[in-house]
Amino acid sequence: MSATWVLATDARGLVAAIAAARGAGGKVTAVAVGPRELADAAAAAGPDDVQWLLPDDSVPAEAYAAWMADAAEAAGVRILVSTAAPAARVLLGAAAARLGAAVVPGAVGLAVEGDAVVVERLAIGGAVLETVTSLGPVAVIFAGEDVPSPEAAAPVAELPAEVAAADMRVERREPATGGTSxxxxxxxxxxxxxxxxxxxxxxxxxxxxxxxxxxxxxxxxxxxxxxxxxxxxxxxxxxxxxxxxxxxxxxxxxxxxxxxxxxxxxxxxxxxxxxxxxxxxxxxxxxxxxxxxxxxxxxxxxxx
Ligand SMILES: Cc1cc2nc3c(=O)[nH]c(=O)nc-3n(C[C@H](O)[C@H](O)[C@H](O)COP(=O)(O)OP(=O)(O)OC[C@H]3O[C@@H](n4cnc5c(N)ncnc54)[C@H](O)[C@@H]3O)c2cc1C
The missing domain is CATH 3.40.50.1220 (TPP-binding domain)
Structure with missing residues (x-):
């Protein structure tokens, strides 16, 4: 059974996403793109192991979308899970496009039955619980509730620093006043x-x-x-x-x-x-x- 990857760019909703990924039955690897604290939070959220990529200074996690696609393809990942965090969804989308995976947003449950990946997801504004199945690779955006963190921490492996990022930098950060945010x-x-x-x-x-x-x-x-x-x-x-x-x-x-x-x-x-x-x-x-x-x-x- 192939591994399930849970893509993390921030810690919110990660425990629940990893718990859901357990439903697939195989090994669960958290792939964390962010600071050391994120890798530690991912390790404490219940995966079997953590692959950790530390972005270059000022390079946002989304800049590693192409790398994520390459890495998921090389690893032959069949099930990808992300939290609803915008950057995690960008990474998931890039990897899903490369794998030709079906993208399922709003997921609250995940299982493997025979050859099929079975995803339960909320539809129609949360009024309906829909069950979808796919025989091919699946990329799931998890929307379930946060759950308490498990006790043990998984090992963290740092990925090589020379990983290529897209040409994208955060030039400055200033408090947003009055505007949309x-x-x-x-x-x-x-x-x-x-x-x-x-x-x-x-x-x-x-x-x-x-x-x-x-x-x-x-x-x-x-x-x-x-x-x-x-x-x-x-x-x-x-x-x-x-x-x-x-x-x-x-x-x-x-x-x-x-x-x-x-x-x-x-x-x-x-x-x-x-x-x-x-x-x-x-x-x-x-x-x-x-x-x-x-x-x-x-x-x-x-x-x-
Ligand atoms: C995966 C997923 C993620 C979601 N994420 C979000 C999210 O992040 N944020 C979000 O908001 N929703 C989210 N939703 C949608 C959410 O489930 C609800 O459908 C949505 O929040 C309902 O919006 P509402 O309360 O404005 O509308 P409604 O549920 O239609 O409620 C309208 C309310 O207004 C009241 N009302 C009507 N007329 C008046 C009046 N004149 N005076 C006073 N009260 C009045 C009614 O009694 C009713 O309670 C998500 C759904 C899914 C499936």
């Missing part, structure tokens, strides 16, 4: 979901954000399906993970995929017209009501 470090975030009926209605939400000195964020469909808010601003498992002092969710149902992005928020408050909305299970404060009435009332109260 200010949401990441904001102390207060006002976030909007499908409870909003029209793009123009963002004005009222912006009014509340301005009053609170908050950044605007949203659920995935508002950015991905409607394009009303920049994609860099959607919160959740596959979007931004943020830790504001206040996260105010307006017309957001509060699925686990969304709430995972605000697990580290200090206070979560929600406005939703459905008293049974899941968001109220995790929110510290909740208002059951129509956001079109509640938001203007909040603005008026805050301005007093």
């Amino acid at each position: 200010g949401v990441r470090d904001a102390a207060r975030v006002v976030s909007v979901g499908r409870g909003l009926k029209a793009r123009e209605d963002l004005a009222v939400v912006q009014g509340l954000a301005d009053t609170l000195g908050a950044e605007i964020a949203c659920s995935m469909p508002i950015a991905d399906d409607f394009g009303w808010v920049a994609k860099e601003r959607y919160i959740g498992r596959s979007g931004q993970h943020i830790a504001p002092r206040l996260y105010l969710a307006l017309g957001i149902s509060g699925t686990p995929q969304h709430m995972e992005g605000v697990r580290d928020a200090k206070v979560v408050a929600a406005v939703n017209n459905d008293p049974k909305a899941p968001v109220f299970r995790t929110a510290d404060y909740g208002i059951v009501g129509d956001l079109y009435e509640v938001v203007p009332a909040l603005i008026a109260a805050l301005k007093k």
